[in-house]
Amino acid sequence: MGTSRKALRTTAVGAVSATLIAGSALGLAPAAQASGAVRFVDIAGDGGTVLKANVATPQGADGTRRYPLVVLPTSWGLPQVEYLTQAQRLADSGYVVVAYNVRGFWQSGGEIEVAGPPDIADASKVIDWALANTPSDSRHIGMAGVSYGAGISLLAAAHDKRIKAVASLSGWSDLIGSIYSGRTQHLQAAALLDGAATLTGRESPEVRQVFNDFYASNLAKEQELIAWGKKRSPATYLDQLNRNGAAIMLANAWGDTIFPVNGYADFYEKLKVPKRVELRPGDHATAELPGLFGLPNDVWGDTQRWLDHYLKGVDNGIDREQPVQLKSRSTDGYEGYPDWKSVAATSRKIDLAGTTTIHANVDSGADGGVIFLSSILDQVARVPPIASIPLLPRRWAAVWQSQKSATAQRIRGTVRLHTTVTGTKESGTLVAYLYDVGPLGLGKLVSNAPYTWYGQTPGQPFGVDLELFSTAYDVPAGHRLALVVDTVDPLYIEHNPSGAQLTFSSPTDDPSYVSVPLREQ
Structure with missing residues (x-):
């Protein structure tokens, strides 16, 4: 039996409450820790859409030298202050960091496009702005993000050759394969995303219709839904990613109920660029969460090591480690493997x-x-x-x-x-x-x-x-x-x-x- 609309709405409200609590905490706690080196700016995205952003630069930057640039798109439903703590840490270690609120959410303009073409174009516009308005080095550009920001970072790297390194944290490779695996709607995942979008942003008419068709199990629209999702899936652009050559780090949690790890594993095997995948216990974005509050965190620590090596040329050994790093749900410590197929002997x-x-x-x-x-x-x-x-x-x-x-x-x-x-x-x-x-x-x-x-x-x-x-x-x-x-x-x-x-x-x-x-x- 299909689930009723009333039940769907009840589920959405319950799921979104957790998102809003987390969003409020993320919006306040990192902001209180940030130093005065951060400035808030407006950036013109694709079509002139205003994107609210913040910029962190290395202390003492006076325009006489250039620094590697890291661009951080926000997670779904979270405000632009999400990354303030990590942005400041990156700036303190010699990066220009631009974090921006993706279109359709909070104070940014436009409508939610779910990592559609306008979102990909926005990422390039943010890079353009940073190169023109900050002491950024056009030869050393990276992107990173959690969840929605992770997917946008991968998609942007497939479309913008200037991006040399990506850290995709709790993201997706196949959007439809994530929330429609086995031709089955992942109800709670969709309800949380839909509810958060309703309360913190503005869905485009196309996105609203996609959610409606998804809930209604509209088989007449199934192929249209799959095509819509394929356009928003990094796996669709594997050839472009391999051709552009950006070094890609993927991280996710075994229990991710929004973007299950199966897609990342298959996607990782098909990448032909410098690559790394890390899988840990937890659910969607829970492994990264402590780092957003400035607490010691493996995911963010390895993200900086990845960026340091591939944007700054630091010989920190991350390129010589086993590229597949797994942490069991039952034990402490990590296991290293040369590739995914070696995980199970x-x-x-x-x-x-x-x-x-x-x-x-x-x-x-x-x-x-x-x-x-x-x-x-x-x-x-x-x-x-x-x-x-x-x-x-x-x-x-x-x-x-x-x-x-x-x-x-x-x-x-x-x-x-x-x-x-x-x-x-x-x-x-x-x-x-x-x-x-x-x-x-x-x-x-x-x-x-x-x-x-x-x-x-x-x-x-x-x-x-x-x-x-x-x-x-x-x-x-x-x-x-x-x-x-x-x-x-x-x-x-x-x-x-x-x-x-x-x-x-x-x-x-x-x-x-x-x-x-x-x-x-």
Whole structure:
């Protein structure tokens, strides 16, 4: 059943409240710490649209020398003071820094375009302004940003050859693949973005229509939606990024409920420029948040090291480190790998034998959690969403469990599900969950992902191949792995007609399984 408009609005209001609290804090705390070297300016963006910005320059800059330039577009829904602390730190170490409020938000003019062509053009206009009005060096230009600013930075680097280095923090590579993976609307993610835009900015008519069609599951507009998102996806411009040659650092969190890490991993592998990817516990932008308040922070520390090396030529060793840096959700410390395919040395295949039928339209109790809250708990206290696997109602949840493992299993990368489904209706949604199950039957969520289909013949089996969201999680010795599949999760819009049933089978010639990527012990 599609989710009602009233429910969508309720979800949006609840989700946005957290965003506004964070935005207010970010707007006040860094500002109180900033020194007097920051000045606030207006910059004419694309078409003359006024962009509110602030500029930080090195102490003692008198126009007799040039400094590397770093441009910071703001995050979705946050004001221009978001980066004041980090901007000042960069300026103190010898950069000119221009942070600007993207069009459509707060005091900047224009309408929200969701990283569309005007936003890309704005980034170049900001660079033009900085070169004309600050002691910036045109040969050493970088961009960085969190979330929305991360995506705009990557897109700008694909379109402006002057940009030599990028740090994309909690951004995206494939916009539609992020919030519409498995042809399933990520409801809470979209509601948060939409609500924040409504309360802190001005959506363009096109963007408003996109949200409306997205919520309404308007299949007649699906290809139009995909094309709209493709235009706003850095992955679309891989050839241009590789040709322009900017050094690209990507950072994200395993539990990012807005931009899951799967897209970054694939995008990283296809980049042919100096590159680095860092993945840590947390949710969307939570890994970067302490650094915005001036606290010690790995993400911002590595961002400055990246910019120092590729804009200032500092020999700090970052180019000689393993470029894939992962931090498990279960342990402290980082693991380095030469590339993404080396993250998982082997895999464990768990057979999903037998035939199981479940009824749709009811939440079984297996869920991916609540946007932000669940992944933050996992980040801070290592408490992911939990379900009692023995107590899950088999009427609404299909459950398969592995044997106990004699040794610890270090899951690294992307879990893959292959199964055969027979539905009683032509459309439907399933959500798959992988759990770490302890001796008492309590399952800790390792990963999940949704999958939606349309136009299937009722009673006719069809194959499903689904990638769960990539992760790094250590399963203790003596524990089992459990795969659970149900049809309802508050994170997503589900498309099961009333009374639908789903049967999972494992034909002899096409057995069902879940493949779990493992690091060597």
